[in-house]
Amino acid sequence: MKKPQAPQEEPAAAEADGVDPVQLQNLWTLVDNLDILFYVKDKKGRYLFVNKALAAVFGTDPARVIGKTDARFVDVAASGIAATDYQALSSGEKVDAEEVVCLRDGSCRTFRTVKIPLFDPAGRVRGLCGISTDITDQRRAVDELIERNELLNTILQNVDAAIYLKDQQGRYIYANGPVLALYARALPDLIGRTDRELMPPEIAARVAEYDAEVLAGAGDEVREETIIGADGCKHHFRSRKVALQLPGHPVCLIGFSTEITELRGLRKRLEHERITDSLTGLANRGMFESSLEEQLVMAALHGTRLAVVIIDFDGFKYINNNYGQGIGDQLIQVVGQRLQQCNVALGSLARLSGDEFAFTLPRAATIEEVARQLEQIRAFLAQPYTLLREPLHLTFSAGISLSNASQYSASELLGRAEAAMYSAKDNGRDQYRFYSPELGTTVARRVELERDLRAAMGSSEFALHYQPKMRRDGSIAGFEALIRWNRPGVGLVAPDNFIPLAEQLGLLLHLGRWVIEQACRQIAAWRDAGLGTIPVAVNLSTSQLTSAALPDYVFDLMREHRIDPGCLEMELTESMMMSDPDLAIAILHRLRSGGVALSIDDFGTGFSSMSYLRQLPVNYLKLDRSFVRNVAVDEKDADLCAGIMALAHKLDMHVVAEGVETLEQHETLAACDCDLFQGFLFSQPMSAQVATEFLRSRH
Numbered sequence: 001m002k003k004p005q006a007p008q009e010e011p012a013a014a015e016a017d018g019v020d021p022v023q024l025q026n027l028w029t030l031v032d033n034l035d036i037l038f039y040v041k042d043k044k045g046r047y048l049f050v051n052k053a054l055a056a057v058f059g060t061d062p063a064r065v066i067g068k069t070d071a072r073f074v075d076v077a078a079s080g081i082a083a084t085d086y087q088a089l090s091s092g093e094k095v096d097a098e099e100v101v102c103l104r105d106g107s108c109r110t111f112r113t114v115k116i117p118l119f120d121p122a123g124r125v126r127g128l129c130g131i132s133t134d135i136t137d138q139r140r141a142v143d144e145l146i147e148r149n150e151l152l153n154t155i156l157q158n159v160d161a162a163i164y165l166k167d168q169q170g171r172y173i174y175a176n177g178p179v180l181a182l183y184a185r186a187l188p189d190l191i192g193r194t195d196r197e198l199m200p201p202e203i204a205a206r207v208a209e210y211d212a213e214v215l216a217g218a219g220d221e222v223r224e225e226t227i228i229g230a231d232g233c234k235h236h237f238r239s240r241k242v243a244l245q246l247p248g249h250p251v252c253l254i255g256f257s258t259e260i261t262e263l264r265g266l267r268k269r270l271e272h273e274r275i276t277d278s279l280t281g282l283a284n285r286g287m288f289e290s291s292l293e294e295q296l297v298m299a300a301l302h303g304t305r306l307a308v309v310i311i312d313f314d315g316f317k318y319i320n321n322n323y324g325q326g327i328g329d330q331l332i333q334v335v336g337q338r339l340q341q342c343n344v345a346l347g348s349l350a351r352l353s354g355d356e357f358a359f360t361l362p363r364a365a366t367i368e369e370v371a372r373q374l375e376q377i378r379a380f381l382a383q384p385y386t387l388l389r390e391p392l393h394l395t396f397s398a399g400i401s402l403s404n405a406s407q408y409s410a411s412e413l414l415g416r417a418e419a420a421m422y423s424a425k426d427n428g429r430d431q432y433r434f435y436s437p438e439l440g441t442t443v444a445r446r447v448e449l450e451r452d453l454r455a456a457m458g459s460s461e462f463a464l465h466y467q468p469k470m471r472r473d474g475s476i477a478g479f480e481a482l483i484r485w486n487r488p489g490v491g492l493v494a495p496d497n498f499i500p501l502a503e504q505l506g507l508l509l510h511l512g513r514w515v516i517e518q519a520c521r522q523i524a525a526w527r528d529a530g531l532g533t534i535p536v537a538v539n540l541s542t543s544q545l546t547s548a549a550l551p552d553y554v555f556d557l558m559r560e561h562r563i564d565p566g567c568l569e570m571e572l573t574e575s576m577m578m579s580d581p582d583l584a585i586a587i588l589h590r591l592r593s594g595g596v597a598l599s600i601d602d603f604g605t606g607f608s609s610m611s612y613l614r615q616l617p618v619n620y621l622k623l624d625r626s627f628v629r630n631v632a633v634d635e636k637d638a639d640l641c642a643g644i645m646a647l648a649h650k651l652d653m654h655v656v657a658e659g660v661e662t663l664e665q666h667e668t669l670a671a672c673d674c675d676l677f678q679g680f681l682f683s684q685p686m687s688a689q690v691a692t693e694f695l696r697s698r699h
């Protein structure tokens with residue numbers, strides 16, 4: 001081992017003080033071999049003594065360091081050595097500092113350093129003695145820890161959840177940003193407080209109960225909690241809380257709570273929307289059915305009866321079409337309110353659809369009582385509605401079904417009430433009907449008819465039959481095409497038995513197009529067979545008169561089949577125009593200008609205003625069968641027919657008499673100046689083939 005390069009005077013001084021040189025030598029050896037850095041510098045920073053550890057940091061031997069300054073071994077500018085040297089030398093006091101030393105190879109190390117000034121006997125600073133411990137690794141570990149803590153802290157503060165630590169007494173030990181925001185407190189103000197100091201006692205007690213369960217080792221699952229924040233509002237959270245045992249610490253509770261206030265609001269709203277009707281705020285059909293199920297169970301338990309009532313506005317479509325959907329909606333709302341305000345106790349109330357409401361009458365023990373209560377409700381609903389300038393009067397049709405022990409399900413009872421309601425409508429509206437088994441059969445039949453009718457669409461089960469219209473001289477003026485349905489298993493079905501249902505089901509637009517196309521084909525076929533230009537009339541329906549696309553469709557067909565103007569005729573009733581008169585009139589004008597002849601069908605049965613008729617581009621009036629029936633025997637009817645005839649001719653229209661069955665009728669009508677005649681007297685409606693024969697025989 002090399003001898004340490006000690007300052008010359010130090011051992012001498014020691015000797016002078018009576019220190020044993022051998023001991024001193026041992027001391028140097030010890031210092032020389034220490035892990036910590038030991039050195040002595042003179043005032044100019046020249047090393048007078050360095051131990052091996054220091055020399056090793058510089059990457060050399062102690063001997064090569066002696067007499068040199070730091071500049072030889074380190075990047076002085078980047079290191080903090082010079083500053084602490086200067087501090088110790090100039091102040092003459094011990095300096096305790098953390099130094100960073102940047103070596104020539106670019107690496108840096110951190111030292112914990114103590115620098116002690118050395119004095120001469122006169123008390124002047126001569127140099128310094130330094131002891132440095134390399135704390136680079138330690139520092140790095142601390143830095144990493146700080147970094148990690150900072151990272152953790154950043155996460156905790158920015159995470160979208162409340163995170164908190166509470167001790168066993170419920171005092172907050174830690175809380176992140178969202179907790180502080182909830183209670184509007186700074187961290188130091190929250191630490192040490194319990195929930196009792198932050199929110200109303202009953203809420204705090206519930207939270208404390210949950211916390212206690214968790215601390216007792218239970219309640220580990222996620223729960224929903226309600227908390228009152230500093231804003232005084234309820235905040236809902238999904239919380240997970242865990243008992244946390246940190247080494248050396250008593251058990252505490254860590255909680256993670258995500259705010260779900262908005263989510264809950266949304267959930268509630270969705271649930272509300274699922275079971276309510278948005279227009280009236282009443283229950284919807286689904287909700288009504290489930291509440292009805294419950295009421296049925298209760299009624300069965302108590303041995304009582306329950307009446308299920310469905311009511312439906314009469315002619316609501318008319319209101320919608322005439323006053324607009326907005327007024328229609330308002331009316332529905334007002335009716336909903338009236339039902340809630342009426343003097344009869346309703347079990348539950350709902351809007352099922354459109355203008356259809358349902359309710360139960362739980363306090364009607366007998367049928368008479370049901371009827372009495374229903375009359376009361378109807379009277380209340382019949383009071384005028386004042387949404388517009390003139391009061392609106394509404395009537396309703398109602399259907400009632402009665403529960404019988406627990407025999408029927410909610411949907412069965414609803415179905416029965418609905419069937420009874422439709423029967424009330426069919427019977428002239430503005431009345432109520434109780435369900436009866438016969439009614440049930442009607443409903444079942446209707447369901448089957450609907451099924452078959454839907455299936456028949458697009459099939460070849462439909463056919464047109466043709467009934468001739470005759471001139472006074474006995475020649476054929478044209479045909480009316482009348483649809484027939486060859487229903488499987490049933491045979492030929494007359495249109496009155498399926499046309500109204502097809503219209504209700506929205507199938508008639510499609511079927512109507514088929515009829516027009518078929519009629520065009522027939523006109524073309526007769527023409528091509530050399531039988532001449534034979535006009536054919538088709539019957540329109542309401543849906544066609546509200547379809548603005550109808551004229552173009554008809555014109556396309558006429559072009560395709562080269563139909564002469566006036567050869568295709570269309571028959572419509574006045575009531576068909578009621579749902580949207582303006583549109584209907586526009587459609588009729590277009591059809592007329594495109595060469596389609598128009599007839600008013602069933603004239604005399606509807607609302608028949610002559611002044612109204614003048615607005616319509618009509619060619620024919622078809623005098624209804626009901627006038628024709630008695631024309632030969634009832635003078636008044638004959639006069640009426642003659643009057644109509646004269647008026648029609650004044651308006652440039654021809655008159656066709658429908659349902660002419662006898663010669664007498666024919667003669668009387670002819671005497672009244674009737675233009676054309678149609679009826680069994682001349683022919684029943686015939687298949688296309690028979691009609692062709694009929695034409696040929698008269699050709």
Ligand code: C2E
Binds near residue numbers: 512515538541681
């Ligand atoms: P409508 O337009 O008034 O047709 C005349 C109806 O009277 C036809 O009944 C016809 O067979 C019947 N009839 C003709 N002459 C006599 C007679 O002398 N005595 C009696 N008692 N009846 C006679 P049908 O074919 O059963 O048609 C009934 C209704 O169905 C038609 O009344 C029409 O409104 C409708 N309809 C028929 N075909 C179609 C169609 O293709 N489309 C539409 N939308 N409705 C149609």
Ligand code: CA
Binds near residue numbers: 571601
């Ligand atoms: Ca007709």
Ligand code: CA
Binds near residue numbers: 622
């Ligand atoms: Ca008719």
